[in-house]
Amino acid sequence: MADEIAQVVEMEYKGAYYLFKGTKAMIAMMARFVKALTEWKNEKYLKKPGNCTWEKLQTVSEGTPPILEFPKEMFEEKVIRIEKDGTKIMKSDFDVYCEKYNLRYCIMPDLNPNDDYIPVAVPSQDMGIHQEQIxxxxxxxxxxxxxxxxxxxxxxxxxxxxxxxxxxxxxxxxxxxxxxxxxxxxxxxxxxxxxxxxxxxRDNVLDFAEYLKQGEGTLAEHDAEAALKEANICDIVREYTPYECMWPVRDENLVPDTKEIFYSQRTEDDQVHVIRREFLKDEHGQIYSKYFMKAPGAKTETSVSDYGFSKEKWKEKLPEILKEGGFINEQPTAVVHGKNRFVKYQEFIEENFKKPQTADEKKEAEYSSKEAEGFVIEHNRDEKQRKSYEESLYSVVTVPVTKIMTDDEQVMCMELSEGLLKGIMIDSMDSKEAHVFIRGDMQYSVKAPDGKVIKMSGEDIMKSAEKTAAESVAKAAARRGR
Incomplete structure (x- = not known):
């Protein structure tokens, strides 16, 4: 019971002061998130000229900056002018006025990802301009x-x-x-x-504690570093129980832009179960949904519509749908808008939260000969490439941080011996090494030193990156030996 008593704790971290109020568990979560946030960069908005890190914004704001909830329509890009060569210059209303007034800000990880507001931290001295626009x-x-x-x-x-x-x-x-x-x-x-x-x-203002409380039901609640990594890869995903998220939607303003939602559960059999929901409109303008279910191993996909159902009647129908999709009631269920984001989310989960191998699984197999061992390993590798979902996931390669740079368009690139690989996804980076996501079964474009663009597979990219890293280590060792 003692842990449920609200407490007030003051924390200083890298020169900034925070005042937290909540249970011990909530305060611990807030402290972990602050430390992780200080090292985080929002890669999605890296190109925006006014966007800066949380740490830098604290310096600009001379303290913990306030957070404002911006309506998403303020971030919708539109044509503001057309150049003589026909190039369309696209900017949002937010971009336009921030550039006009030379405003600095930090677009925060969205801990409430399924609403239509974006949290942005701003210096306290700029609040008036932002709130006027909001x-x-x-x-x-x-x-x-x-x-x-x-x-x-x-x-x-x-x-x-x-x-x-x-x-x-x-x-x-x-x-x-x-x-x-x-x-x-x-x-x-x-x-x-x-x-x-x-x-x-309340002028669309969130204090820092209110903002962090939105992280309940996300990775931010118990693993801040993983949550911020997820934010850069597929945006933070929130979990609900089926009865909290599979209710009928009738108002068009609640329909996501993607017009579809993916629900997923990983059950005790270590299988990922997925239900896809599609939003439709009838000839009278009525909004309804169709649910598509196919449990792992099932041969056919089934579907059911919530057309004409009241919320109470739908509750009676829901157990049938969950059973058809292999879902378990009261089990945490990830809710992701859109297929592209869902695929990235699945890859992120598989890459970062695979079950560690047991000692028995790590035990080396015994073979009758070296030839037999080689055959089995190659056969298994081929089988995995054809059948296993895991082989299509991103791998992480480690390269010297000196091989990571931005080009003229401020796009992150990685230098290889063959040329420059543009548009990389960085897992993490410190003063010495960078960890980069590469997908083995993808084709990448690499700009060679002579300006020609060559195609390389993800596997070849990984081999080249590993070779580059090994050469850098050898050169550093040679210099130390002089």
Missing amino acids: KAVMNRRIKTEEEAVSEYDAKINALKEQIANCVNEDEKAVLESQLTMLYEGKEQSEMLLSESKEKLE
């Missing part, structure tokens, strides 16, 4: 949401009248199902409106 967008959003609620009222009244005049019982049942969906859509629209007004009332 307020204008929030007022437009609130007006749109109020209009949406009014539209629901009009549709509900019209449908009620249609039901009252309907004499065909089958047609009446269909109309009543549509009415149920409209009522739930209105309720969800009112929920969004209430949330928008609440955020505007």
Whole structure:
């Protein structure tokens, strides 16, 4: 019980002071996250001229900077001008005014990834400019949401009248199902409106502790370093139980841009079970979903629609869907928007959280001869390449940090003996070494010293990188021996 008592703890780290309030577990989580965040760089927004690290922003802000929740539409890029050669210059409203006023900021890891707000830390002296911009967008959003609620009222009244005049019982049942969906859509629209007004009332400000509490249900809760690595690879993923996330969505503003969600569980059999959800709209503009299930090993995929279901009726249907997909109720379920992001998430999980081998698994196999050993190893390797999902994942190669650089477009590159590999993904980097993600079965473009672009497989890239690293070690040893 003692651990559940809220405490207040002051912490100093690298010259910045933090005041945390919460249980011992929450405070420990906050402290771990602060330390990891100080070393983190947001690779997704690396090119933005005003974006800087959390550590640097603390210096600019002369203390712990406040965090603002920006509506996502402020980050939507649009054409601001077209050059003489026809090149379209794309920038968001956020980019435009930050460049105009030369503002510095730190776009934070999004610990609440499935909402439509982006957390950004800003220097306290710049808050007024940012809040003026946010307020204008929030007022437009609130007006749109109020209009949406009014539209629901009009549709509900019209449908009620249609039901009252309907004499065909089958047609009446269909109309009543549509009415149920409209009522739930209105309720969800009112929920969004209430949330928008609440955020505007507090000027879209989050204190640091409130921001970190959003990390519950993500890796940030217990492994800050892994969470920040995940943020750069596929954005942070949050887990729910099925009953918390598989409810009917009727309001269009709650539909993700990708129009699909992937739910996944890793069960006790160490199998990844996946249910795909697709969002659709009928001829009346009603929003509904189709769920596609195929448990590992199953030959066919099945699907079911939530069209016409109330939230309560859907709860009765959900156990059947979970069983079909091999899901377990109350088990943590990852929720990921979009196929591309889901594939990256699966790769990240497999790469970073594989079960360590047991002593028995590490024991060397006995072979009748060297030839037999070589045959078995080669055969197994071929089988894995054809059948095993793991062989298609990213591997990490280690190279001297001097081989990592940015080109003229500020894109991260790795220098190989064959040339420059552009657009690499960095796992981690210190003053001596860099750890780079490479996918063995992919083809990469490498710019040779003569300017020609050559194609190299991921496997060849890894061999070249390992050779480069070995040569650097040998040169360093030779210099020390002089």
